[in-house]
Amino acid sequence: xxxxxERSEGSPLAEEEDETNVSKRKKQVQKKSVSEDDGSGDTxxxxxxxxxxxxxxxxGSPEYSSDEEEEENEVSDEKDSSFDKDExxxxxxxxxxxxxxxxxxxxxxxYLLGNDSFTHLEDPGxxxxxxxxxxxxxxxYKGIAEERHDYKKLCEELGxxxxxxxxxxxxxxxxxxxxxxxxxxxxxxxxxSLCNNVHVQTLILRxxxxxxxxxxxxxxxLESNYTIHQLNIARTNIIKSMKRICEVLTTNVKLEIxxxxxxxxxxxxxxxxxxxxDESLDxxxxxxxxxxxxxxxxxxxxxxxxxxxxxxxxxxxxxxxxRIWGGKDSLPFYTELAKSTTLRRLDLEGNSIKxxxxxxxxxxxxxxxxxxxxxxxxxxxxxxxxxGVLGKAFARSRTIKEFIAGPNRWQVGPLTQSYLANxxxxxxxxxxxxxxELLDLSLIxxxxxxxxxxxxxxxxxxxxxxVIHGERFGFSAGIRPNKHRLLIRRAKVICENFExxxxxxxxxxxxxxxxxxxxLFKKFIKSCNLYKDNKMTKEFIDNFQxxxxxxxxxxxxxxxxxxxxxxLNKKMVMNEETGNETEVVVTRHMSTLLKW
Numbered sequence: 001x002x003x004x005x006e007r008s009e010g011s012p013l014a015e016e017e018d019e020t021n022v023s024k025r026k027k028q029v030q031k032k033s034v035s036e037d038d039g040s041g042d043t044x045x046x047x048x049x050x051x052x053x054x055x056x057x058x059x060g061s062p063e064y065s066s067d068e069e070e071e072e073n074e075v076s077d078e079k080d081s082s083f084d085k086d087e088x089x090x091x092x093x094x095x096x097x098x099x100x101x102x103x104x105x106x107x108x109x110x111y112l113l114g115n116d117s118f119t120h121l122e123d124p125g126x127x128x129x130x131x132x133x134x135x136x137x138x139x140x141y142k143g144i145a146e147e148r149h150d151y152k153k154l155c156e157e158l159g160x161x162x163x164x165x166x167x168x169x170x171x172x173x174x175x176x177x178x179x180x181x182x183x184x185x186x187x188x189x190x191x192x193s194l195c196n197n198v199h200v201q202t203l204i205l206r207x208x209x210x211x212x213x214x215x216x217x218x219x220x221x222l223e224s225n226y227t228i229h230q231l232n233i234a235r236t237n238i239i240k241s242m243k244r245i246c247e248v249l250t251t252n253v254k255l256e257i258x259x260x261x262x263x264x265x266x267x268x269x270x271x272x273x274x275x276x277x278d279e280s281l282d283x284x285x286x287x288x289x290x291x292x293x294x295x296x297x298x299x300x301x302x303x304x305x306x307x308x309x310x311x312x313x314x315x316x317x318x319x320x321x322x323r324i325w326g327g328k329d330s331l332p333f334y335t336e337l338a339k340s341t342t343l344r345r346l347d348l349e350g351n352s353i354k355x356x357x358x359x360x361x362x363x364x365x366x367x368x369x370x371x372x373x374x375x376x377x378x379x380x381x382x383x384x385x386x387x388g389v390l391g392k393a394f395a396r397s398r399t400i401k402e403f404i405a406g407p408n409r410w411q412v413g414p415l416t417q418s419y420l421a422n423x424x425x426x427x428x429x430x431x432x433x434x435x436x437e438l439l440d441l442s443l444i445x446x447x448x449x450x451x452x453x454x455x456x457x458x459x460x461x462x463x464x465x466x467v468i469h470g471e472r473f474g475f476s477a478g479i480r481p482n483k484h485r486l487l488i489r490r491a492k493v494i495c496e497n498f499e500x501x502x503x504x505x506x507x508x509x510x511x512x513x514x515x516x517x518x519x520l521f522k523k524f525i526k527s528c529n530l531y532k533d534n535k536m537t538k539e540f541i542d543n544f545q546x547x548x549x550x551x552x553x554x555x556x557x558x559x560x561x562x563x564x565x566x567x568l569n570k571k572m573v574m575n576e577e578t579g580n581e582t583e584v585v586v587t588r589h590m591s592t593l594l595k596w
Contacts, residue, residue, distance in 0.1 A: 144170065144171055147170055147171075147193060147197070148167055148170060150193055151166070151167065151170070151189060151190075151193040154188075154189040154192055154193060155186075155189050158185040158186075158188060158189055159185065160183070160185045160186045160189055161186075162189075163177065163180065163182065163186065163190070165177060165180065166190055166193075169200075170193075170197070170199075170200075171199045172199065172200070173199065173200065173201045173202065174200075174201070174202040174204075175194075175200045175202065175203050175204065176202075176204045177190070177204060177205055177208065178204050178205070178206040178207050178208075178232070179206065179207035179208070180207075180208060181208070182205075182208040182209065183208075183209050184209055184210065184211050184213050184214040185214075186208075187205070187208060187209070187210050187214035187217065187218070188213065188214050188217045191214065191217035191218050191220065191221040192217055192220075192221075194221055194225060194228075195220065195221055195224045195225055196224070196225075197225065197227070198227050199227070200227065200228060201227055201228060201229050201230065202228070202229065202230040202232075203228050203230070203231050203232070204230075204232040205231075205232060205233050205236055206232050206233070206234045206235055206236070206259070207234075207235050207236070208236055209236065209237055210233065210236040210237060210238050210241070211237050211238075211240055211241070212240035212241045214241075215238055215240060215241020215242075215244060215245060216241060216244060218233070218241070218245060219241065219244045219245050219247075219248045222245065222248045222249065222252055222255070223248045223251070223252075226252075226253070226254045227254065228254065228255065229254055229255065229256045229257065230255075230256065230257040231255060231257070231258055231259070232257075232259040233259065233260060233263075234259045234260065234261040234262050234263065234287070235261070235262040235263065236263065237263065238260065238263050239263055239264055239265060239269065242263075242265070242269045242272055243269075243272050246269075246272035246273060246275060246276050247272075247275075249276045249280055250275055250276055250278075250279035250280060251279070252280065253280075253282055254282065255280065255282065255283060256282055256283060256284045256285065257283075257284060257285040258276075258283060258285070258286055258287070259285075259287040260273075260286075260287065260288060260291075261287050261288060261289040261290050261291065261318070262289070262290045262291070263291060264291060264292060265288065265291040265292065265293060266291075266292050266293070266294075266297070267293065267294055267296040267297035267300060269297075270293065270296075270297035270298075270300040270301050271300050273286075273288075273301065273304065274300050274301050274303050274304035274305075275304065276304065277301070277304030277305060277307070277308045277312065277314070278303070278304045278307040278308065281308070281311055281312045281313065282313060283308075283312070283313070283314060284313050284314065284315045284316065285314075285315060285316035286314065286316065286317055286318070287316070287318040288317075288318060288319055288322070289318045289319065289320040289321050289322070289347070290320070290321045290322070291322055292322065292323055293319065293322040293323060293324065294322070294323045294324060294325065295324060295325055295326070295327045295329045295330040296329065298319075298324060298329075298330040298333040299329055299330060299332060299333060301333060302332040302333040302336050305333065305336045305337055305340075306336045308340075309336060309337075309339050309340045309341075312342070313342050314340065314342055314343060315342055315343060315344045315345065316343075316344060316345045317337075317343065317345070317346055317347070318345075318347045319347065319348055319351070320347045320348065320349040320350050320351075320376070321349065321350035321351070322350075322351055323351070323352070324348065324351040324352065324353060325351075325352045325353070325354065326351070326352065326353035326354045326356055326357035326380075326381075327354075327356065328356060330357065331357070331360055334357060334360035334361065334363070334364060335360060335363070337364055338360070338363040338364040338367050338370075339367070340367075340370065341369045341370065341371065342371060343370065343371065343372055344371055344372060344373050344374065345372075345373065345374040346364065346372065346374070346375050346376070347374075347376045348376060348377055348380070349376045349377070349378050349379055349380075349404070350378075350379045350380075351379075351380055352380060352381050353377065353380040353381060353382065354380075354381050354382070355382060355383055355385045355386045358382065358385070358386035358389050358390065359389060361375075361377065361390065361393070362389045362390060362392070362393035363393075365390075365393040365394060365396075365397050365400060366393045366396045366397055370397075370399060371399055372397070372399055372400055373399055373400060373401050373402070373435075374400070374401065374402045375400060375402070375403050375404065376404040377390070377404065377405055377408070378404045378405065378406055378407060378408065378440070378442065379407060379408070380408055380409075381408070381409050382408040382409060383408070383409050383410070384410060384419035384420075385419075387410075387419035387420055387422055387423050388419060388422040388423070390403075390405060390423065391422050391423030391424070391425075391426050391427075392422075392426050394423070394426070394427070394433060394436065394439070395426035395427050395429070395432045395433050395436075396426075396433070397433050398433060398434065398435065399435060400433060400435065400436065401435050401436065401437045401438065402437060402438040402440070403436075403438065403439055403440070404438075404440045405423065405439065405440060405441055406440065406441040406442035406445050407441075407442035407444050407445055410441075410445055418450050420441065420445070420447070420451050421450050421451045421453075421454050421455075423439065423441070424439070424451065424454045424455050424458055424467060425454040425458075427439070427458055427462065427465060428454065428457055428458050428461055428462070432462075436462075436465050437464065437465060437466065438465070438466050438468070439465065439466070439467045439468070440468045441467070441468060441469045441470075442468065442469075442470065443468060443469070443470050444470050445469055445470045446470045446471060446472065447469050447470060447471070447472055448472070451469070452472070455467055455469070483543055484543060484544070484556070484560040485560060485563070485564050487539055487540070487543055487560075488502075488557075488560050488561050488564045488565075489564065490536070491505075491536060491540075492565075494536055502561070503565075504528070505525075505528050506557075506558060506561050508524075508528055509524070509554055509557060509558060510558060512524060512554055513554065514553070514554055514555045515546055515549075515551040515552065515553060515554065515555075516551060516552045516554055517550075517551055517552070518541050518550065518551075518552060521537070521540070521541060521552045521554075522537055525537050540552065540557065544556050544557050544560075
């Protein structure tokens with residue numbers, strides 16, 4: 001670096017030293033290139049290249065100088081210009097060779113690492129790594145802090161420990177507090193703190209205690225908050241404040257999904273819900289399962305259903321596991337529901353519906369403008385009289401995909417099978433329901449040959465329809481556990497405990513006669529010395545006896561072993577014609593030949 005500094009000063013000594021230094025550098029570059037071509041160099045080409053580039057840059061680039069020094073160096077620069085051009089051309093040629101070597105290595109490394117070996121890795125997004133992530137503003141953080149502070153203050157006033165899950169999700173869209181063990185005071189604090197909240201859209205309070213006092217706070221929440229679209233208050237003991245909540249729901253415009261199941265609701269509360277169906281036209285899903293609703297309650301609901309059918313949007317109605325008998329008093333409910341053009345799911349599982357409502361249910365399924373997709377009538381008191389009506393209704397429908405028809409009060413017998421066949425046979429026709437996917441008759445419904453034949457034709461013509469049914473009548477009753485197979489498995493376990501194998505005993509038994517007396521069989525077991533369990537030998541003697549005799553059937557023991565473990569009785573036998581070993585199942589006579 002001394003030569004460069006002197007040359008910048010413009011002295012004649014610097015010019016002479018520059019010429020000598022350039023010649024030395026040229027010789028060093030040539031030596032390095034020769035050593036790299038021969039492979040004798042110790043350093044990597046990349047490291048040498050960096051040094052060469054620095055040196056070339058230092059040699060060829062002039063340092064900044066003052067105006068006076070530039071005037072003195074004009075003459076010397078003109079003399080050295082011709083030599084510098086020749087020098088730069090030679091050095092650039094050598095540098096290009098080293099760059100080509102490194103670029104080839106880099107391309108090969110990139111091909112191995114980036115393109116093929118790690119194709120499953122996604123682009124980490126390095127281009128967007130420095131882009132600032134959108135964060136919440138200071139106002140939003142202050143709003144969250146204020147809401148949390150207000151909630152903690154309410155908890156202090158009511159003497160309740162703040163709910164950590166509520167504090168964590170106070171600005172999220174879903175607030176799930178199901179089965180948190182919250183009492184009425186805790187629910188009051190939560191409802192009051194959510195009155196001005198604009199983030200929570202789904203509020204799940206299932207399994208907590210709301211009662212009457214907290215029910216008033218919940219009514220105030222629904223009256224002031226217009227961002228909650230889904231409310232789940234199942235199993236919250238809401239019956240005491242049901243009237244007040246339903247009054248507020250008639251004016252609420254945003255609520256779409258309401259779950260009031262498992263609240264011990266009776267027919268009295270259905271009058272309030274009827275007003276909700278009449279006024280709240282945005283309600284799409286209503287869940288009333290596992291309550292105490294009877295036919296009178298359905299009659300009261302029919303008034304609200306009548307108005308909702310005209311201009312409402314009810315899509316899901318769940319009345320499963322109630323006390324609906326399906327009497328004549330409840331017929332208006334089914335007739336009004338049959339006019340609905342928005343209903344998609346109807347669940348009446350676990351009631352006591354009888355055949356008197358069968359035709360009314362068929363009208364619901366066959367309504368031309370209906371959009372019904374799912375019907376569940378399982379665990380009711382429907383008999384074979386409703387099979388044909390419901391089967392034809394399922395076939396005539398154009399929208400129903402899943403029909404859960406059983407189990408019901410189907411009587412077991414050939415007469416019933418003809419009725420059950422009437423539920424399958426209408427689906428075979430070319431004009432049957434094109435969207436049908438599932439017909440569930442339950443796995444506990446036995447079938448006969450009268451049902452099997454149309455079911456087989458249905459599977460051939462329309463394989464997209466799945467029919468769920470039970471086993472063939474009498475088939476499961478005739479199957480009993482095979483004692484011989486269980487005894488063979490037990491003997492194998494006992495032999496393994498004594499560090500022996502049952503296959504050794506079977507191989508020895510193949511050489512014995514087909515029948516042995518109990519005494520000879522005991523002597524045979526002792527001679528084998530495989531296990532010391534007298535109970536096991538006694539079970540062999542008792543279970544493998546010859547017909548009309550007391551002798552032990554050795555052939556039956558061997559057959560039972562071969563059926564239970566078919567791969568363990570195979571041995572490799574040399575074939576004299578081909579000279580190769582083949583796997584052969586060893587029989588009784590073959591074992592004697594092999595031993596001989």
